[in-house]
Amino acid sequence: MTPIVDFRGVGKRFQGVVALADVTFQLLAGECHAICGENGAGKSTLMKILSGVITEHEGEIRVRGEPCRFQGTRDAESAGIAIIHQELNLVEQLSAAANIFLGRELRTPLGLLDDAAMEREAAGLLAALDCQLDPRLPAGSLRVGDQQLLEIAKALSLQSDVLIMDEPTSALTEAEVARLYRVIARLRERGVTILYISHKMDEVFRLADRITVLRDGRHVRTAERSATTPKEITGWMVGREIAGQEFHQARPRSRRLLEVRGLTLPWPDHPRGYRLKEIDLDLNAGEVLGIAGLMGAGRTELLEVLFGAAGTGWTGEIRLEGEPVRFAHPSEACAARIAMVTEDRKRLGLFPDLDVAGNVGIASLGRAASGGLVSRSREEALVSPVIRETGVKAAGPQASIMGLSGGNQQKCIIARWLLTEPRLLLLDDPTRGIDVGAKAELYALIDRLCRGGMGVILTSSELPELLTLADRILVLAEGKLTAEFSRGEATEAAIMEAAMAC
Amino acid sequence: MTSQPSASRGWRLPRHEMALLAALVLVFVGTGWLDPNHTYFAKWAESRDIILRNTSLLGIIALGAAVVIIAGGIDLSAGSMVAFSGTTCGLLLTLFADAGDKRLESVGAVGIAAAIGGAMLSGLLVGTLHTWLITAIRLPPFVATLATLVGLRSFARAMCLFVTRERWGSENQQINIGTPFFVWLKEHNVWISTATFLGLAFLTWLILSRTVLGRHLYALGGNEQAARLSGIRTENVKWFAYCFGSLTAAIAGIFLMADSSVAQPGNAARGYELNAIAAAVVGGCSLQGGVGTVTGTVLGSLFLRVVIDAVSKLIKASADVYEGMIVGIIVALAVTLTQFGGLSRTGRALFAGARGLAAIPTIAIFAGLLAMMGAANVDAFRGRTGLLGAAVGAAVLLLLAAFRRLQERPVR
Numbered sequence: 001m002t003p004i005v006d007f008r009g010v011g012k013r014f015q016g017v018v019a020l021a022d023v024t025f026q027l028l029a030g031e032c033h034a035i036c037g038e039n040g041a042g043k044s045t046l047m048k049i050l051s052g053v054i055t056e057h058e059g060e061i062r063v064r065g066e067p068c069r070f071q072g073t074r075d076a077e078s079a080g081i082a083i084i085h086q087e088l089n090l091v092e093q094l095s096a097a098a099n100i101f102l103g104r105e106l107r108t109p110l111g112l113l114d115d116a117a118m119e120r121e122a123a124g125l126l127a128a129l130d131c132q133l134d135p136r137l138p139a140g141s142l143r144v145g146d147q148q149l150l151e152i153a154k155a156l157s158l159q160s161d162v163l164i165m166d167e168p169t170s171a172l173t174e175a176e177v178a179r180l181y182r183v184i185a186r187l188r189e190r191g192v193t194i195l196y197i198s199h200k201m202d203e204v205f206r207l208a209d210r211i212t213v214l215r216d217g218r219h220v221r222t223a224e225r226s227a228t229t230p231k232e233i234t235g236w237m238v239g240r241e242i243a244g245q246e247f248h249q250a251r252p253r254s255r256r257l258l259e260v261r262g263l264t265l266p267w268p269d270h271p272r273g274y275r276l277k278e279i280d281l282d283l284n285a286g287e288v289l290g291i292a293g294l295m296g297a298g299r300t301e302l303l304e305v306l307f308g309a310a311g312t313g314w315t316g317e318i319r320l321e322g323e324p325v326r327f328a329h330p331s332e333a334c335a336a337r338i339a340m341v342t343e344d345r346k347r348l349g350l351f352p353d354l355d356v357a358g359n360v361g362i363a364s365l366g367r368a369a370s371g372g373l374v375s376r377s378r379e380e381a382l383v384s385p386v387i388r389e390t391g392v393k394a395a396g397p398q399a400s401i402m403g404l405s406g407g408n409q410q411k412c413i414i415a416r417w418l419l420t421e422p423r424l425l426l427l428d429d430p431t432r433g434i435d436v437g438a439k440a441e442l443y444a445l446i447d448r449l450c451r452g453g454m455g456v457i458l459t460s461s462e463l464p465e466l467l468t469l470a471d472r473i474l475v476l477a478e479g480k481l482t483a484e485f486s487r488g489e490a491t492e493a494a495i496m497e498a499a500m501a502c
Numbered sequence: 503m504t505s506q507p508s509a510s511r512g513w514r515l516p517r518h519e520m521a522l523l524a525a526l527v528l529v530f531v532g533t534g535w536l537d538p539n540h541t542y543f544a545k546w547a548e549s550r551d552i553i554l555r556n557t558s559l560l561g562i563i564a565l566g567a568a569v570v571i572i573a574g575g576i577d578l579s580a581g582s583m584v585a586f587s588g589t590t591c592g593l594l595l596t597l598f599a600d601a602g603d604k605r606l607e608s609v610g611a612v613g614i615a616a617a618i619g620g621a622m623l624s625g626l627l628v629g630t631l632h633t634w635l636i637t638a639i640r641l642p643p644f645v646a647t648l649a650t651l652v653g654l655r656s657f658a659r660a661m662c663l664f665v666t667r668e669r670w671g672s673e674n675q676q677i678n679i680g681t682p683f684f685v686w687l688k689e690h691n692v693w694i695s696t697a698t699f700l701g702l703a704f705l706t707w708l709i710l711s712r713t714v715l716g717r718h719l720y721a722l723g724g725n726e727q728a729a730r731l732s733g734i735r736t737e738n739v740k741w742f743a744y745c746f747g748s749l750t751a752a753i754a755g756i757f758l759m760a761d762s763s764v765a766q767p768g769n770a771a772r773g774y775e776l777n778a779i780a781a782a783v784v785g786g787c788s789l790q791g792g793v794g795t796v797t798g799t800v801l802g803s804l805f806l807r808v809v810i811d812a813v814s815k816l817i818k819a820s821a822d823v824y825e826g827m828i829v830g831i832i833v834a835l836a837v838t839l840t841q842f843g844g845l846s847r848t849g850r851a852l853f854a855g856a857r858g859l860a861a862i863p864t865i866a867i868f869a870g871l872l873a874m875m876g877a878a879n880v881d882a883f884r885g886r887t888g889l890l891g892a893a894v895g896a897a898v899l900l901l902l903a904a905f906r907r908l909q910e911r912p913v914r
Contacts, residue, residue: 307731309731329730329735330731330732330733331733331734331735333733334732334733335733342728347725347727347728348725348727348728349728349731350725350728351720351721351724351725351728351729351792352724352725352792353720353724353792353793354717354720354721354724358717358720358721361717362729362732362734363732363733363734365714365717365718366714369713369714372713372714373712373713374712374713374716374717375712416732
């Protein structure tokens with residue numbers, strides 16, 4: 001077989017942060033090639049480069065031997081490369097046929113839309129995929145599995161012979177997964193090359209001819225499926241040294257702070273039916289509890305329920321220092337002295353139009369007020385100590401928050417919550433997108449807070465971080481608890497295995 | 503009332519306000535110089551009163567619009583709210599007047615207080631209705647307030663017919679206000695409405711920049727999800743914003759009713775909501791939310807009214823015809839100028855491609871027609887207006903074409 005796509009030293013940096021470095025491997029015509037890696041390993045970046053979403057990158061990509069520089073997805077499409085994104089890309093109000101032909105609509109000799117022809121062709125394409133659906137139905141009314149086939153049909157109508165599938169089964173029912181496997185088999189009969197991104201080992205080993213593992217943006221290895229095992233692949237995915245200090249020793253352990261029993265959060269209109277199922281957990285004051293899990297495993301949802309940000313649709317029991325609680329709004333959780341540092345800083349944390357003092361003081365502004373009026377000097381006096389404590393490096397309280405580095409923005413948000421004097425601190429992937437130095441400072445801060453008697457629940461997409469900080473680690477997979485490790489038992493490989501156990 | 507420092511990006515807003523002030527001075531000087539009748543000097547007191555009265559009416563509504571916009575919403579219903587509040591006030595007066603008194607001259611202090619209180623209460627009711635539609639039904643603010651924009655006016659008219667029929671036995675489309683208090687208010691309207699405007703501006707400034715609630719308004723407009731996750735009761739903050747928006751419109755409604763001596767639900771204050779939003783935007787409020795100041799809004803209202811007044815002095819034809827055009831041009835210019843730094847830095851081509859090519863004659867045609875209509879009001883151009891219009895249109899065409907050529911040249 002000849003290489004159809006040849007990655008040669010492909011790399012990508014985002015504002016100095018290396019997302020992908022010197023990736024070199026080949027895709028053979030007609031094969032099904034799986035790409036494996038942890039969150040943040042660079043899988044998505046590589047696929048975005050190949051499909052023309054990212055146009056600037058290092059290195060070279062050759063398609064059928066020709067060097068290519070895609071200036072957009074159209075270029076990639078005309079080179080026969082199509083991508084089925086995890087987040088499907090359909091105009092929900094338009095019909096299935098209209099979506100397939102979006103941007104290159106068929107027309108009658110008069111220049112009017114030729115809906116009949118488009119519907120006919122769409123029906124043909126869908127039938128070839130073993131999919132019996134009416135091409136006149138609006139795309140939004142279809143099930144996720146059908147929508148996905150619609151995207152595949154669109155790719156086929158573009159004469160694509162390289163198809164990238166980004167975790168295609170993440171939202172499918174078992175029956176839909178089985179159908180997808182049949183579709184993939186048909187595509188391979190037609191000679192389509194498939195690049196299959198997944199971290200589910202059973203899928204990878206069922207479908208792929210060869211497997212490439214990425215880790216921290218680098219190419220680890222490409223192996224024949226027959227020559228490797230799931231265990232070996234998992235080992236390659238996580239196999240890095242555990243860096244840095246360990247903080248968990250000899251922290252004083254005291255009273256029970258939080259008890260959760262049978263927590264279930266339903267997920268209507270989703271085949272799984274629940275975001276979280278039957279979660280039990282305990283947390284003592286002065287303890288760091290780590291929550292591990294892949295993206296979509298329910299880590300954020302768990303913290304949101306505890307913080308009252310997920311509504312009251314959940315069932316089960318939450319006790320805070322013995323008292324049963326049921327928060328309907330984050331403000332109630334704040335009043336009970338719970339704080340949450342959200343995962344997506346920009347979208348859920350920062351106020352771009354407020355300065356540093358405004359961002360830090362927003363959750364406890366009442367303390368800077370006297371007689372209902374907030375004075376600027378009292379506000380600065382309120383936030384200054386905590387800004388110092390968290391080590392925010394900014395020109396002053398009036399500095400613009402958007403001018404700070406990611407690490408300093410994150411410290412501001414942690415400072416915001418420390419001001420509320422919480423007894424339970426929820427940290428949702430707090431070191432995402434911040435540099436190594438700031439990470440070390442945050443670790444030291446978390447350790448200090450814990451020694452002061454605060455309870456901390458920490459999620460992270462980086463296992464070494466959990467191993468460094470946490471006293472105990474719970475593992476979530478698809479909304480269920482699959483393992484609990486004490487500090488001594490936890491290893492990256494064991495956690496990874498539990499995170500993919502579903 | 504200096505620029506509002508803590509909740510802003512620091513340098514941008516003061517600069518914006520300085521620019522507005524400079525533009526204001528420029529318009530004053532220009533009008534004083536160009537006006538053939540020298541109205542500013544000859545009729546100083548009258549010019550001052552007209553500008554003050556119009557500015558405070560617009561400004562009171564604009565303060566409410568600014569608060570809603572800063573909180574990340576929009577209130578399209580202000581004009582109808584003005585009419586609704588005036589009608590409520592007038593109808594309450596009829597209830598407190600003697601049975602046969604259609605001039606409402608017999609209303610006493612209690613009736614007047616009830617009428618004013620009732621009108622202001624009507625604002626709070628409408629604001630609460632908006633908040634409910636937006637937070638519980640989850641209507642987009644644009645849709646919720648569009649519904650009340652259309653609905654409130656009609657509701658006020660129906661209410662007017664109903665009350666006058668019940669009270670006087672004959673249906674009236676409007677109610678004449680002869681109550682001595684409101685006649686006195688009309689006579690002293692300029693100073694009372696100006697004082698109310700400035701008082702409200704001070705109150706708004708205090709709330710926005712010196713209270714927890716104010717900070718929460720900026721936070722809500724800047725990032726609603728982050729505000730909720732910071733433990734802010736965002737629904738309650740919205741409740742305040744929409745009530746404040748409707749309350750200011752209700753207060754303006756009382757002044758407008760007194761000023762015109764009539765409660766007239768059909769036609770009063772049509773289009774005021776858009777002028778108020780325009781004043782807030784000219785004053786530096788961002789329709790994305792989270793950005794804006796009281797100082798800017800006050801200056802924006804003043805600037806709009808001064809320019810409208812200046813045009814009415816320069817063009818003797820009925821100025822209200824030109825009002826919408828002036829507001830439109832000023833809004834487009836003000837927002838363009840605040841983005842100008844970005845425009846020149848990125849070097850974005852303003853007239854690229856076929857769209858750009860079509861835009862050049864479009865702008866030229868509008869400019870030529872405008873020049874022609876404007877020239878018709880100036881004696882010196884009598885009989886040559888067509889020629890002048892064509893000349894201006896051609897000049898604009900050539901200028902923009904040259905500009906396009908210039909921008910097309912490869913940079914670097």
